[in-house]
Amino acid sequence: HSIREYLNQMELQLPPHEGEELSVVDMHTGGEPLRIIHSGYPEVKGDSVLSKRRYVREHLDHLRRVLMYEPRGHYDMYGALIVDSEVPEADLGVLFMHNEGYSTMCGHAVIALGRFAVDYKLVKEPQSPETQVNIHCPCGLVKAFVEYSDGKTGGVRFLSVPAFAFATDVKVTVERFGEVTVDISYGGAFYAFVDAQRFGLDVTKSRTRDLVDAATAVTNAVKCQVKLHHPTSDDLAFLYGTILTDGKDNYSSDPTANICVFAEAQVDRSPTGSGVTARVALQYHKGLIQLNQTRTFQSGATESQFTGKAVEETKCGDFKAVVVEVAGRAFYTGVSRFVQEPDDKLTHGFLLK
Ligand SMILES: O=C(O)[C@H]1NCC[C@@H]1O
Numbered sequence: 001h002s003i004r005e006y007l008n009q010m011e012l013q014l015p016p017h018e019g020e021e022l023s024v025v026d027m028h029t030g031g032e033p034l035r036i037i038h039s040g041y042p043e044v045k046g047d048s049v050l051s052k053r054r055y056v057r058e059h060l061d062h063l064r065r066v067l068m069y070e071p072r073g074h075y076d077m078y079g080a081l082i083v084d085s086e087v088p089e090a091d092l093g094v095l096f097m098h099n100e101g102y103s104t105m106c107g108h109a110v111i112a113l114g115r116f117a118v119d120y121k122l123v124k125e126p127q128s129p130e131t132q133v134n135i136h137c138p139c140g141l142v143k144a145f146v147e148y149s150d151g152k153t154g155g156v157r158f159l160s161v162p163a164f165a166f167a168t169d170v171k172v173t174v175e176r177f178g179e180v181t182v183d184i185s186y187g188g189a190f191y192a193f194v195d196a197q198r199f200g201l202d203v204t205k206s207r208t209r210d211l212v213d214a215a216t217a218v219t220n221a222v223k224c225q226v227k228l229h230h231p232t233s234d235d236l237a238f239l240y241g242t243i244l245t246d247g248k249d250n251y252s253s254d255p256t257a258n259i260c261v262f263a264e265a266q267v268d269r270s271p272t273g274s275g276v277t278a279r280v281a282l283q284y285h286k287g288l289i290q291l292n293q294t295r296t297f298q299s300g301a302t303e304s305q306f307t308g309k310a311v312e313e314t315k316c317g318d319f320k321a322v323v324v325e326v327a328g329r330a331f332y333t334g335v336s337r338f339v340q341e342p343d344d345k346l347t348h349g350f351l352l353k
Pocket of ligand 1 (some may be wrong): 078103106108274
């Protein structure tokens, strides 16, 4: 036998380790990774998805670093931990994690989790042509509809939580750039929006590092200079990131590109589901699109696309809001079984900035 034959026929076994194995299913949506934790996490305590989010932040954050950071992940890794939800209509609850902590909404993850929930039988008796999967995210209940035919899952569309323009034409003083006018909008998470041209940049052509630096400077400025609030929970009232756009907000059937820099200068490879939600709410608020007018949003990083449209007017507290539908496609990339060795000084992970 050759050594290749020997290895090929041998069942893959776990290497020497101590403690629980962490197993994950990896997917990507428009290039943005989603590491779905399959098994190995301890019990997540809390009587609501939001309190579970607080619990993991306080008690289990070392596991986020193990799974998101190098050497098992990387600076821009993204993860999802499926949990029980306190809401009867929910099929599952989910906590999102990234390089800095835990977000409140993630559209690319919802698109991937919709497929995962059907393929891994978290919902009983899938329906054709679409199976509904109710996903309780920290921001609220998100309804995903997963294409399903001949036993195969496909594209996913989801209806997000009420989205609203929080403030438009807000002037902030940004380090290195001076006064910058931003719009702030909520799509399950708060984002600041600015046309990249303001910084002499192009979201599809400029170096990622330059886009990250400009967007991060805006995020820092808005965090210090604008107080956010959300009508339903203080846990939701923080700026998640800045989205630089190509400025093409007037309705067109052509795609409009944007790039989202969120958490700790993390770059979304996808067009950003929660960002598309917030951007559609903003465009609707400005009278630039009508209900059910679909726009295509393209990632400045990978050219991957989501579609988005406002489908219904609603309210969120005193804010005039809209329900936004976002659609995209996720793919599986593999499964991994991670272990830790007690004498590995880097086992809890590290990041290179
Ligand atoms: O698609 C989204 O909404 C997300 N992707 C990474 C950053 C956001 O949470």
